Amino acid sequence: MKDRPDYLAHAVLILGVVLFALPVWLVFAGSTQDSDAIMRGDLSLIPHLSNLSVYKRVLLHGTMGTEPVWHMLMISFGMAMAIACGKIVISILSAYAVVFFRFPFRQVAFWLIFVTLMLPVEVRIIPTYAVMADFGLINTFTGLWVPLIASATATLLFRQVFTAIPDELVEAARIDGAGPLRFLWDIVLPVSRANIAALFVILFVYGWNQYLWPLLVATNQGLDTIVIGIVKMIGEETQTDWGAVMATAVLALVPPVLVVVLMQRWFVAGLTEGEK
Amino acid sequence: MATLELQGLRKSFAATQVLRQIDIALADGEMLVIVGASGCGKSTLLRLVAGLETPTAGRITIGGRDVTGLDPSERDIAMVFQNYALYPHMSVFDNMAYGLRIRGLSRGDITRKVEDAAALLGLEALLSRKPRQLSGGQRQRVAMGRAIVRDPKLFLFDEPLSNLDAKLRVQMRAEIRRLQRRLGVTSLYVTHDQVEAMTLGDRLLILHEGTPAQLATPMEVFERPADTYVAGFVGSPTMNFLPGRLARDGTAVQLDAGPLIPLQGRRSGDAVTLGIRPEHLTLGGSDLTLTVDLVEPLGSETLLHGRVAGREADAITVKVAGAVTATETVTVGVQADQAHVFDAGTGKRIDPLGQ
Amino acid sequence: MDRRTIFNGRLLPVALLLPQLLLTFFFFYWPAGQAVWSSLITQDAFGQGSVFVGLDNFVDLFTDPLYVASIVRTVFFCLAVSVAAMGIALVLAVFADRSIAGRGIYRTLLIWPYAIAPAMSAVLFLFVLNPRVGLLGRWLNDHGIAWDYTLNGTQAMLMVISASAWKQVSYNFIFFLAGLQSIPRAVTEAARMDGAKGWHRFRTITFPLLAPTTFFLLVVNVVYAAFDTFGTIFALTQGGPGQDTETLVLKVFRDGVINQDIGSSSAQSVVLMFGVIAITAVQFRFMGRKTVS
Numbered sequence: 056m057k058d059r060p061d062y063l064a065h066a067v068l069i070l071g072v073v074l075f076a077l078p079v080w081l082v083f084a085g086s087t088q089d090s091d092a093i094m095r096g097d098l099s100l101i102p103h104l105s106n107l108s109v110y111k112r113v114l115l116h117g118t119m120g121t122e123p124v125w126h127m128l129m130i131s132f133g134m135a136m137a138i139a140c141g142k143i144v145i146s147i148l149s150a151y152a153v154v155f156f157r158f159p160f161r162q163v164a165f166w167l168i169f170v171t172l173m174l175p176v177e178v179r180i181i182p183t184y185a186v187m188a189d190f191g192l193i194n195t196f197t198g199l200w201v202p203l204i205a206s207a208t209a210t211l212l213f214r215q216v217f218t219a220i221p222d223e224l225v226e227a228a229r230i231d232g233a234g235p236l237r238f239l240w241d242i243v244l245p246v247s248r249a250n251i252a253a254l255f256v257i258l259f260v261y262g263w264n265q266y267l268w269p270l271l272v273a274t275n276q277g278l279d280t281i282v283i284g285i286v287k288m289i290g291e292e293t294q295t296d297w298g299a300v301m302a303t304a305v306l307a308l309v310p311p312v313l314v315v316v317l318m319q320r321w322f323v324a325g326l327t328e329g330e331k
Numbered sequence: 332m333a334t335l336e337l338q339g340l341r342k343s344f345a346a347t348q349v350l351r352q353i354d355i356a357l358a359d360g361e362m363l364v365i366v367g368a369s370g371c372g373k374s375t376l377l378r379l380v381a382g383l384e385t386p387t388a389g390r391i392t393i394g395g396r397d398v399t400g401l402d403p404s405e406r407d408i409a410m411v412f413q414n415y416a417l418y419p420h421m422s423v424f425d426n427m428a429y430g431l432r433i434r435g436l437s438r439g440d441i442t443r444k445v446e447d448a449a450a451l452l453g454l455e456a457l458l459s460r461k462p463r464q465l466s467g468g469q470r471q472r473v474a475m476g477r478a479i480v481r482d483p484k485l486f487l488f489d490e491p492l493s494n495l496d497a498k499l500r501v502q503m504r505a506e507i508r509r510l511q512r513r514l515g516v517t518s519l520y521v522t523h524d525q526v527e528a529m530t531l532g533d534r535l536l537i538l539h540e541g542t543p544a545q546l547a548t549p550m551e552v553f554e555r556p557a558d559t560y561v562a563g564f565v566g567s568p569t570m571n572f573l574p575g576r577l578a579r580d581g582t583a584v585q586l587d588a589g590p591l592i593p594l595q596g597r598r599s600g601d602a603v604t605l606g607i608r609p610e611h612l613t614l615g616g617s618d619l620t621l622t623v624d625l626v627e628p629l630g631s632e633t634l635l636h637g638r639v640a641g642r643e644a645d646a647i648t649v650k651v652a653g654a655v656t657a658t659e660t661v662t663v664g665v666q667a668d669q670a671h672v673f674d675a676g677t678g679k680r681i682d683p684l685g686q
Numbered sequence: 687m688d689r690r691t692i693f694n695g696r697l698l699p700v701a702l703l704l705p706q707l708l709l710t711f712f713f714f715y716w717p718a719g720q721a722v723w724s725s726l727i728t729q730d731a732f733g734q735g736s737v738f739v740g741l742d743n744f745v746d747l748f749t750d751p752l753y754v755a756s757i758v759r760t761v762f763f764c765l766a767v768s769v770a771a772m773g774i775a776l777v778l779a780v781f782a783d784r785s786i787a788g789r790g791i792y793r794t795l796l797i798w799p800y801a802i803a804p805a806m807s808a809v810l811f812l813f814v815l816n817p818r819v820g821l822l823g824r825w826l827n828d829h830g831i832a833w834d835y836t837l838n839g840t841q842a843m844l845m846v847i848s849a850s851a852w853k854q855v856s857y858n859f860i861f862f863l864a865g866l867q868s869i870p871r872a873v874t875e876a877a878r879m880d881g882a883k884g885w886h887r888f889r890t891i892t893f894p895l896l897a898p899t900t901f902f903l904l905v906v907n908v909v910y911a912a913f914d915t916f917g918t919i920f921a922l923t924q925g926g927p928g929q930d931t932e933t934l935v936l937k938v939f940r941d942g943v944i945n946q947d948i949g950s951s952s953a954q955s956v957v958l959m960f961g962v963i964a965i966t967a968v969q970f971r972f973m974g975r976k977t978v979s
Contacts, residue, residue, distance in 0.1 A: 064781040065788075071778045072795040075856070078810040081821060085813060098821050149706035152699035157692050164703055171714040172966065179959070181942040181951050182717035182724065190712075205709035218689070223416035225691040226383050227477075231430035232404035235693040241429070245420040264803030266917030267935075271943065282805050286921040289812055297819055304809050311801035319794060327864035383691060 079308065086110070086301035093297040109302045118288055118299040124306055127281040131263055132310065134199045134280060138262030139255050141204035147251075150213035151239055155225070165214075172207035180271055187272055194275040203268060209254060216250045217243065253325015256318045263311045281307040333394025333484040334359050335380070335517055340389035342375055349375045351541045353389070360515040362508075364532030366522055366564070371538040373521045374489060380519060381487050382406050394484050404433075409478035410487040413494060415470045417462040417477075423449075424458040427476045448476040451510070468499045475507070479514065486511065486518040492527065504530060525565050529553070537561050555671075559678040562606050562671060568634060568648045571612070573605045574675065581684070584672065588639045590618045592665050595683035597672060603681065606671035609634065609650035616664015621647055623661060628654055635661065718959065724952035743953035752929065753937070753954075760912060760933040763847060767915070768907035770851035772900070775858030780888070782859070783866040793863070799856040805917030807853035812922065815845060835923065839930030842923045846931050849922060850915040857910075858903050865899035866892070905969045909962070934958060 085098050087106040092098065117123045152158075153165050183202060184193075192198030220243065228238045244251070269280050279287070285307050288300045315322060340353040350372045357363050365373045378384045380391055382403035391399045398406045409430075417426050427445045436444075449455050452472045462470055471491060478486055491507070492500045508531050511518050522528055528535050529549045537544040537552065537560075545557035556562035562570045578585040581597040584605050592605065614635075621637035633655045639645040640660065649663055672681045725743050727736040747753050782792050802810070815823040817834040826833040835842040869892065877891045893900075916935045919925065925932035925940065932940070934954065942951030 061784055061786045064784045064786045067777060067781045068786075068792045068796070071774070071855075072792065074852075075796065075799045078814050082810060082813050093819055145705045145709065148702040152702035154689065155693050156695060156699035158696050158699050161699075164707060167715075168706060168710055171710055179714070179717045179721060179955055180938065181948065181955060182720035183713055184943075185720060186712060186717050201709070202713040205706060205713055207710075210706065221414060221416065222690045223412040223414055224418065225689070226378075226381070226403070227410070227412060227416040227418075228429075229383065229691070229693075230381065230403045230408065230410050231477075232433040233429075235695065235698060237433070238693075242418055242420075246418075248420075260801050263801075264805070264917075266803065266805040266920070267939070270920075282803050282917070285809055286805050286917070289809055289921065301813065304806065304813070307806060307809075308802065311803070312798050315801040316794060316798050319797060323797065323860055323864070327861055 079305075082301045082304050086298055086305055088298060090296050090298045093301075106298075109298050110306070113299045113302045113306070117284075118296045118303070120291070121284055121288060122276060122279055124281065124284070124303050126277075127279050127284040128306065128310070130196070130199075130278060131280040131282065131307075133196065134265065134269070135259045135262035135311075137200040138203050138265075139258035141200060142206040142209050142258050143251060143254055145204060146206050146209035146213050147239075147244075147247075150210050150217055151243065153210075154214055154217040155235065155238075168205075168207050168210050170207075171205065172211070180267065184271055192272065194273055194278060196278060198272045199265075199269055199278065199280075200262070202272075203262070203265070206258075209258070212250065212254060213247070216247050220246060249321055250325055252318060252321040253323075256314055256322040257326060259314050260311045333517055334392075335394075335485060335519070336390075336392040337376075337380070338390045338392070340376070340379060340391065341387045342372070342379060342384065343387045349541050350379070353543060355536060355543075355546065357517050357519075360517055361533045362511055362518040362520060362531060363534050363536055364520045364522060364528045365536045365538060366525060366528040367538035367544075368564075369523060372541040373523075373538050376538070377410075377487050377489055377519055377521045380485070381408060381410055406485075407481075407483050408485040408487055409481045409483040410489065411471075411474045411478050411491045413490040415462070415474040415494075417470060417473055419462055422459050422461060423454060423465070423473050423476075426462070426473055427480050430477070430481050444480045444482075445476075448479045451479065452476050467495050468503060471495060471503055475510065479510070483516065486516050486520075488518065488520040488522075490522050491520075493522070493524070500527075507531065525567070529565070537564060555680065555682075556606075557680050559604055559606065559673045562673070562680075566608055568609050568650065570606045570608050570671070571647050572673075573607070573639070573645055573647075574602070575605050576602050577672070577681075584670075586619075588619065588642045588645055592618060592667055592670065594667055594670060594672065597681050597683055601681070602675035604673045604675050604678070606673060607665055607669065609648040611666040611669035612647070612649045613664045613666065614649065614651055614655070614661055617662055618665045619647070619663050621649070621661050621663060623659060626655065637661070721952045721955040721959070724948055725956045728949040739949075743949045744957070747950065747953050747957070756929065756932055756934055756937050759929075759931075763843070763850075763915075763931075763933055764908045764911040766847045767850045767854065767911040768904055770847065771854035771907055772858050772862075772903055774851070775855045776862050776896075778855070779859050779862035779866055780892075782863055796859050797856050799853065800860070802853050803917060804850070804853055804914050805921045807849045808918045808921035811845065811849040811852070837927055839927055842927060842931045846915070846919045846922055850911060850918050853918070854907060854910055858907065861899055861903055862896065865896045869895050901972060902969075905965060909965060912958075912961070934961075 081098070081100065084100050084102040085093055086109055087102040087104065088099065113124045115123055115125065117127075121127070149168060153161060187193055187198055187202065192201065224242065225238065228242055233241060264282065265280070266282050266286070269278070269283050273279070281303070285300070285303050288303060335355075335357040337353050337355045340350060341348070342350040353376060355363065365376060367373050375384060379386050382398065382401060386399065389399075390397060393406060393408070418429065421429065424445055427448060428441045431441045431444060445458070446455070449458055452475060454469070454472055454476055457465065457469060457473075462473065465473065474491065488507070492503055495503060504527055520531055532549055534546060534548050535552050536546045539560045545552055545561045547555075547557075552561060552565050556565060559572065563572070573586050573588060575584040575586040575592075577583070577597060578591065582595070583591050583593040584603060585591050586605065620640040621635070622640055623635050623637040625636040627634040627636070632650055632652050635649040635651065635655065637647055637649070639647060647663075649661075673679060674681055726738060726740060728739045728743065778796055782789060782796065812820060814820050815833070815835070817823045817827055817836070823833055832838075833841060835845040873895070874887070874891065877887050882890060912933070913935055915933070916939070919931055919933060919936055920939075923931045925936045935958070938951050938954045938958065941947045941954065
């Protein structure tokens with residue numbers, strides 16, 4: 056209809072993009088600059104690309120009093136992967152049982168899981184900590200992820216996905232001689248792979264971004280995630296190495312952002328389909 | 332290849348009786364079409380035979396082997412579904428091969444069987460495609476192929492053509508019949524489409540509310556419908572029904588509308604329904620006077636829809652060859668030797684005496 | 687809604703469910719039960735044992751002006767964050783839904799912040815607004831505006847609201863955009879035929895059709911603001927200065943983990959649980975029970 060570009064839309068969207076990108080850019084630019092300059096407030100928005108070695112330094116050595124950043128990244132990555140994969144696996148199994156079988160207390164089991172939808176970890180920190188202590192899971196890597204992998208949301212999502220699988224497909228597979236486990240592996244999983252991919256993105260980000268839980272159960276510095284580590288760094292009153300802190304912040308952002316951007320297509324579809 | 336026997340088969344879901352009492356025997360290589368309106372239990376019957384449902388009572392025997400309690404995969408059957416039920420993530424080849432792989436056939440055997448079936452169905456060029464890249468007709472063929480490769484004792488078809496457009500349906504109908512004859516596999520075919528039923532079946536089973544209304548060859552069903560339900564179900568346009576009473580010692584029907592239609596002798600006195608197909612009414616006769624309210628030209632023939640003069644409740648359709656200029660009233664004659672008589676109470680057919 | 691076709695077997699489904707049920711029991715029901723139990727008892731003065739005190743902990747809680755203030759503060763915080771995050775997201779989504787060049791790029795550039803951890807948004811905001819190292823914070827001070835959120839409670843609240851809302855915009859954006867895209871073209875076209883234009887069309891057609899999305903997002907945002915922002919607030923202000931940014935979750939953490947007052951913090955946990963249950967119930971009341979039935 057009109058060939059004139061929609062200037063207003065571009066202006067608003069560019070403003071929005073800048074609103075999000077600017078802080079990150081600022082931190083990236085700052086990471087390559089002299090810490091004294093940052094302290095003086097002479098931060099420039101133009102990065103000094105010759106100073107990228109700061110990334111190597113924080114990766115290998117960290118800043119004063121912290122683990123090397125590569126170690127914290129590994130902990131975060133391990134935790135995010137374990138939470139994402141763990142949640143997906145146990146949610147698939149339980150949703151599969153609820154959808155494709157009939158057994159006593161099936162509805163009860165489903166409701167027991169469903170009700171926990173309402174209880175985020177933040178609400179039950181103290182008593183859960185006590186349970187963790189009883190299991191001897193305080194200050195262990197296992198303790199970082201196992202309690203977080205029970206998931207009503209994911210179970211619900213898979214239940215929805217599985218319910219939408221046509222009965223005829225199940226019947227065709229039964230006539231073809233597939234048993235329940237074979238059907239799960241050969242048909243259900245491949246058919247649901249888009250949903251699994253979407254959920255993986257959501258859960259990876261969820262796992263990577265955990266803060267309160269690791270703060271609580273892992274006081275051992277060797278188990279610091281990158282998010283814990285960076286907050287510790289900025290909380291340091293006598294902090295002087297701001298360049299290194301900024302570099303660490305950038306490194307903490309890169310993995311989850313990459314996962315979201317690279318898997319954007321599945322992620323957006325999965326998020327908006329699943330949670331409504 | 333095998334026979335199929337259903338003995339005293341019943342199925343209820345909770346308090347609802349879906350199938351009341353089914354006894355059928357299929358000869359080796361026979362194709363039986365189960366037809367009826369939706370909800371008549373025809374799909375349930377097929378699913379009982381498939382082993383996807385468990386009968387409430389009765390026995391299912393395939394090739395002399397009692398399979399009533401067996402899992403679908405142990406019955407040596409293959410099924411073609413209405414929505415094809417192809418595995419969406421597998422190629423055409425894998426869709427056909429899946430059941431063979433589970434049965435543990437060797438790679439070579441699988442390839443050979445799938446390729447044979449593909450050749451039979453003209454699917455050779457499509458073997459590496461995914462179902463979503465196929466047209467409806469091609470998907471239908473793949474579904475057939477998946478059934479054929481298994482070399483089953485029994486084919487089960489669950490309305491396999493109803494998702495296709497009209498032209499393709501006619502084409503696939505003929506193809507299914509040719510294939511079934513050629514392979515000689517005993518088959519059960521469920522449909523709600525009477526044309527499909529007439530053209531495909533060696534015999535038809537017409538189900539009405541869970542009970543067999545008639546089990547016979549297509550022509551017999553057409554020529555000697557067992558009751559008003561079957562009579563109304565088979566044939567297009569639908570048979571006309573007129574209320575009346577047997578008179579003159581059963582040699583005529585006295586229609587409530589007035590005229591007396593002479594017939595071959597039947598037992599006398601009962602209230603009856605006279606059934607007459609639209610093509611067995613002739614224009615210009617003197618039996619009935621119709622007020623025409625719609626003329627539908629179909630090209631080679633014309634349908635006249637009208638009501639018996641003076642009796643608004645008796646709607647009549649007349650089928651005449653060629654074109655007809657619409658008039659307000661017409662007189663029609665009944666070809667009495669083609670008329671059917673049914674008991675007005677039970678709807679059952681009343682045959683002429685001596686038949 | 688049930689399937690027609692199922693698999694037989696009793697043991698297998700139970701085995702499949704077991705991991706989820708065990709985890710749920712040990713990390714949800716058991717702690718929740720513990721919380722309820724601990725909220726009803728109190729340690730005696732010498733720490734020797736515990737006494738059942740009924741609802742005393744709750745009475746103490748609700749008569750404590752600090753707790754009541756924290757409730758009021760949390761409600762205000764949640765609403766402010768939700769309104770800000772949803773408002774900005776809606777504006778961006780409406781413009782991103784127009785057919786303009788580079789739509790896909792804009793979308794990606796607006797979606798990626800979903801990946802930012804709440805605690806990370808605090809770190810980023812610190813680098814912008816910290817009065818000493820933050821670019822903008824320093825600029826404000828250099829230009830005669832006394833900006834220091836570590837000392838000024840109002841500024842601190844503004845800071846945590848901004849950082850929390852900033853992180854949540856992209857989530858809302860994704861949903862609003864999906865909501866806008868699911869409005870049938872025919873409806874907007876019919877509205878155009880009827881002569882509805884611009885703002886009027888948005889207010890009378892688009893926005894009402896987005897109502898389910900808006901309501902869903904409101905619930906999600908309130909829950910996010912109430913719980914997930916712990917990292918943001920803790921990293922930025924630790925609830926300070928004083929208690930000026932201490933929301934209910936921070937208070938549970940401080941009373942339970944730092945001050946070790948188990949009775950009170952358990953009672954607070956129970957209150958939060960009821961809060962969440964109430965929100966969820968409201969959601970189901972209005973959204974229907976689509977997800978469950």
